[in-house]
Ligand SMILES: Nc1ncnc2c1ncn2[C@@H]1O[C@H](COP(=O)(O)OP(=O)(O)OP(=O)(O)O)[C@@H](O)[C@H]1O
């Protein structure tokens with residue numbers, strides 16, 4: 001769902017900012033350090049309850065300031081979403097009332113981020129890839145979140161039992177059932193996602209055949225229950241559960257080789273664009289709240305032709321886009337898309353005619 005208003009208080013150098021974003025493309029342009037990425041960070045805080053650049057939200061607070069508050073109004077429903085945090089933690093609000101957790105916000109404002117470091121999804125450890133796939137599953141499968149929570153509880157209890165020398169079998173049953181359910185949901189999601197990734201890759205560039213496979217987190221030819229039972233003593237030595245859905249990975253290859261090793265940085269970026277566009281398409285198909293795109297440092301490492309293609313695909317998707325650049329830009333007329341421009345200067349955001 002698009003945001004029709006955004007209020008930011010005390011987020012990095014943005015002290016008090018209110019803006020009325022357009023329903024399609026919103027460009028924030030200005031000099032380095034002006035506060036452009038911080039605006040995207042504010043939208044990310046609303047839709048995901050966290051930042052894409054600091055795990056510790058305290059780093060977002062300007063010096064001497066206690067609280068940061070971001071609120072946004074959803075176009076259509078007029079619903080108000082809010083995230084506020086101080087040095088002790090964060091709260092989430094819907095229409096002014098405390099929400100139980102950030103998932104409640106996420107459901108209403110699916111946010112997809114593409115930035116200069118997005119290619120780390122390919123090169124970093126499996127955690128980012130698990131997060132990528134689970135965010136999509138969360139949005140298309142209402143049963144996923146309760147199942148994931150059951151799984152986390154069982155895993156925590158089993159790890160505790162491993163360390164304290166207690167009996168494991170009661171936790172093993174629950175862990176196996178929830179891990180198998182999570183894996184089924186992840187596989188079903190991938191089945192929907194892959195054809196869309198192929199579609200977007202064809203439109204963006206001509207990378208050789210791409211494959212995405214889920215490594216479930218234990219040997220695929222083995223029964224998970226047996227893996228837990230036979231690995232029990234080793235797990236006790238390590239003090240944690242070494243195999244399971246919490247160790248799953250998404251293996252991304254092009255022409256049979258790991259994508260991170262055989263494609264250029266620019267191509268990695270295009271692959272990321274295809275992954276994110278495909279994810280938005282799957283989520284938008286199943287969700288009454290379409291995804292909002294955050295595209296940071298739009299021009300970096302994409303040549304003019306590929307920048308044009310990405311904008312074209314975003315225009316076709318007809319979703320709200322917040323993007324940053326150091327230069328002002330215009331959209332080709334044939335996109336038939338509305339562009340709302342803001343100039344950002346030392347934490348001040350000014351709409352431009
Ligand atoms: N915790 C903080 N408190 C106050 N200001 C901060 C804090 N963290 C970062 N800043 C400042 O916030 C400003 C905005 O940073 P931001 O990354 O949003 O700028 P930007 O416009 O995206 O720049 P670039 O073009 O270099 O990407 C910077 O000047 C930075 O020094």
Ligand SMILES: [Mg+2]
Nearest residue numbers: 036037297324
């Ligand atoms: Mg920036």
